[in-house]
Amino acid sequence: MTSDFRDKSAPLxxxxxxxxxxxxxxxxxxxxxxxxxxxxxxxxxxxxxxxIGKAHIFTDAKAAADAYxxxxxxxxxxxWRAQKNDPGFDLKTFVATYFTIPAxxxxxxxxxxxxxxxxxxxxxxDVLTRQPDTPVPWSSLLPLPEKYVVPGGRFTELYxxxxxxxxxxxYEGGRIDLMRSTYRDLASLIxxxxxxxNGSRTYYLGRSQPAFFALMTDLLASHDGNRTYIKYLPELQxxxxxxxxxxxKLAPGHAWRHAVRLKDGTLLTRPWDDLDTPRDESYPQDIAxxxxxxxxxxxxxxxLRAGSETGWDFSSRWLQDRHxxxxxxxxDLITIEMSCMVAHLAQTLSRTYxxxxxxxxxxxxxxxxxxxxxxxxxxxxxxxxxxxxDYDWKAGKLTDVLSTATAVPLFLHxxxxxxxxxxxxxxxxxxxxxxxxxxxxVTSGQQWDSPNGWAPLQWMAIKGLNLYxxxxxxxxxxxxxxxxxxxxxxKSGVLLEKYDVVNPEISPTGGAGGGEYPMQxxxxxxxxxxxxxxxxxxxxxxxxLGQYPYAGQASKNDSSPGSGPAENPQPxxxxxxxxxxxxxxRENPASHEAQRNEKGQENH
Numbered sequence: 001m002t003s004d005f006r007d008k009s010a011p012l013x014x015x016x017x018x019x020x021x022x023x024x025x026x027x028x029x030x031x032x033x034x035x036x037x038x039x040x041x042x043x044x045x046x047x048x049x050x051x052i053g054k055a056h057i058f059t060d061a062k063a064a065a066d067a068y069x070x071x072x073x074x075x076x077x078x079x080w081r082a083q084k085n086d087p088g089f090d091l092k093t094f095v096a097t098y099f100t101i102p103a104x105x106x107x108x109x110x111x112x113x114x115x116x117x118x119x120x121x122x123x124x125x126d127v128l129t130r131q132p133d134t135p136v137p138w139s140s141l142l143p144l145p146e147k148y149v150v151p152g153g154r155f156t157e158l159y160x161x162x163x164x165x166x167x168x169x170x171y172e173g174g175r176i177d178l179m180r181s182t183y184r185d186l187a188s189l190i191x192x193x194x195x196x197x198n199g200s201r202t203y204y205l206g207r208s209q210p211a212f213f214a215l216m217t218d219l220l221a222s223h224d225g226n227r228t229y230i231k232y233l234p235e236l237q238x239x240x241x242x243x244x245x246x247x248x249k250l251a252p253g254h255a256w257r258h259a260v261r262l263k264d265g266t267l268l269t270r271p272w273d274d275l276d277t278p279r280d281e282s283y284p285q286d287i288a289x290x291x292x293x294x295x296x297x298x299x300x301x302x303x304l305r306a307g308s309e310t311g312w313d314f315s316s317r318w319l320q321d322r323h324x325x326x327x328x329x330x331x332d333l334i335t336i337e338m339s340c341m342v343a344h345l346a347q348t349l350s351r352t353y354x355x356x357x358x359x360x361x362x363x364x365x366x367x368x369x370x371x372x373x374x375x376x377x378x379x380x381x382x383x384x385x386x387x388x389x390d391y392d393w394k395a396g397k398l399t400d401v402l403s404t405a406t407a408v409p410l411f412l413h414x415x416x417x418x419x420x421x422x423x424x425x426x427x428x429x430x431x432x433x434x435x436x437x438x439x440x441x442v443t444s445g446q447q448w449d450s451p452n453g454w455a456p457l458q459w460m461a462i463k464g465l466n467l468y469x470x471x472x473x474x475x476x477x478x479x480x481x482x483x484x485x486x487x488x489x490x491k492s493g494v495l496l497e498k499y500d501v502v503n504p505e506i507s508p509t510g511g512a513g514g515g516e517y518p519m520q521x522x523x524x525x526x527x528x529x530x531x532x533x534x535x536x537x538x539x540x541x542x543x544x545l546g547q548y549p550y551a552g553q554a555s556k557n558d559s560s561p562g563s564g565p566a567e568n569p570q571p572x573x574x575x576x577x578x579x580x581x582x583x584x585x586r587e588n589p590a591s592h593e594a595q596r597n598e599k600g601q602e603n604h
Contacts, residue, residue: 040140042280044138048080050287055091055092057581058581061284062281063580066140066141067099068100068136069138070098071138073138095580096580101580102156104154116554117489117530117551117552120493120494121173122173125170127522130148132144141201142157145185146185146188147181148181149166149182151525153497153523157201158182158200159198159200160196161212163524164219166182167183168459168531169528169529169531169532171223172528172531176223179219179223180224186213186216187232190213195242201281207272207305208242211243211342213235217348229348229351229352233349240342242258243259244258245258246259250267258272262393266375266379268339268375268391269335269338270306270331270333271307271331272309273305273306273309276301276305277298279308289325289326290326292326303329304330310335310338311337312448313448314328315401315440315446315449316440317335317440318333319444323442325446329392333390333393333399334380334390336405339372339380343369343372343376346368346372347365347366347369350365350369373414376409376414377409380398380409381419386422386423387402387422387426388405388419389406401442402426407427407465409464410423410467411463412464420464424468427473432477432480433480433502434502435480435481435484435500436481436499436501437461439457447511450502451502452498452499452501453484454525455481455525459533462474465477478537480501482534484506486545487506487551488507488510490550491508492508492509496523497510497511
């Protein structure tokens with residue numbers, strides 16, 4: 001029988017966030033005051049936060065978690081408890097009085113005359129850039145010491161795996177200063193909390209996202225040189241310790257946090273969250289999801305949280321019946337991306353210790369990386385279906401959802417040559433659609449499933465195929481994706497977070513739903529990877545731009561069609577949206593919320 005504990009004698013632990021002790025930041029990383037209430041709002045505000053969610057006084061559940069108290073939470077709670085049963089008490093008025101409620105500022109959803117797609121990307125860096133944070137008492141925002149780039153729309157903080165793909169665009173656009181400062185902000189999170197949380201909010205501290213920090217270090221080192229690895233060795237080491245915590249004491253057939261040791265002793269990685277409570281940013285939805293099933297609520301909530309850690313929130317990959325959100329069992333799964341990223345992290349540590357002259361540690365991490373790579377090639381590979389799959393470590397079998405994640409072992413040069421060429425064939429025959437690669441072969445209503453395609457998935461597949469000489473297929477995917485994204489820009493004047501890649505017709509609204517909020521404009525990883533692909537396939541990009549006169553019009557500083565961006569493009573028009581609803585919705589039918597939840601939601 002399998003278990004989620006180190007060994008049979010290990011005790012059950014209460015739901016607490018495990019933070020490694022802080023370390024001394026490197027000299028180049030500015031320090032921020034360390035005193036902050038790290039409790040997520042759902043805990044700091046006790047029953048008040050739950051009542052706010054039930055009342056639906058915000059247009060977006062995340063806004064309730066981002067609003068911050070104007071005085072100590074204990075004082076507000078005491079006032080609320082004293083007043084809540086009074087005749088005429090209005091919760092919306094109470095919240096407006098005692099909380100600061102940030103508005104969401106984003107690019108206006110409108111065509112901007114005279115702006116080609118490259119100019120748009122250049123101008124959006126300013127829209128998406130945030131200045132160094134000033135610590136605010138009782139805010140859920142984890143303050144960052146330097147400028148950084150957010151994804152866009154409702155995502156007004158720094159996100160982990162998004163940032164890698166955004167950094168690609170900053171690198172390609174020559175914004176090395178902004179790329180470097182954003183990277184240093186992520187390093188500062190490791191310094192303070194022992195890991196990079198899902199995003200820079202207290203309510204994200206219980207989990208992370210796929211371990212892209214080593215890849216970000218690779219990207220920065222490609223500009224700044226190998227000294228980058230040595231400078232950030234403490235952070236790389238701490239990242240590794242976070243993802244492998246508990247491995248050495250783990251008995252076969254058991255799991256602890258992210259580490260899973262199979263019955264044969266093989267070590268691989270699963271998603272996790274230290275908490276088993278509703279997510280603050282999706283609190284009422286999570287309550288409704290748990291209420292729709294007979295499973296223990298804490299089990300459902302833990303798996304929803306772990307699903308958010310994957311970055312694929314949500315997908316049929318995590319659902320036992322492939323369609324119903326309440327069947328989510330993410331912690332039972334060894335995932336392709338997380339296992340590959342930890343292997344790459346071990347490779348990076350080996351290379352870095354080699355640079356420092358520490359041969360012993362270099363050899364240790366090389367051996368660790370080699371073991372992980374061998375395990376990925378063996379455990380996650382299905383030769384009959386010709387792809388890598390997630391592995392259900394409790395059931396002892398591979399899952400049955402084919403996803404574009406099968407290309408990640410190629411992207412990180414982990415697959416064998418034979419596996420890579422078989423994966424290429426599978427991608428072409430089963431996942432390649434008119435607009436690029438579809439996330440999975442399942443249509444579930446979740447946003448990380450068919451018919452949606454996502455920028456990071458296209459990028460990793462294209463780069464991975466290139467590494468194994470599958471250049472024709474890589475270019476085909478790049479061309480289809482660029483045409484879909486640029487064609488959508490032609491109709492809408494903006495870049496979006498996701499796209500419907502199955503429909504032969506291009507829609508100005510991008511993806512095919514599956515999220516609990518409207519399509520988000522920006523968008524960091526779409527901007528970054530599109531610029532990277534346009535620079536890598538200039539002739540293909542030029543041909544596509546020639547088909548779309550608006551997206552490919554001459555830049556303001558250059559009369560040639562489809563030329564590079566203007567040095568100083570005109571500011572992109574912005575729109576500000578208030579998140580406190582115009583009227584309180586006091587009724588909250590659980591069935592309605594559960595229905596919305598089954599359609600999918602996103603934490604990003």
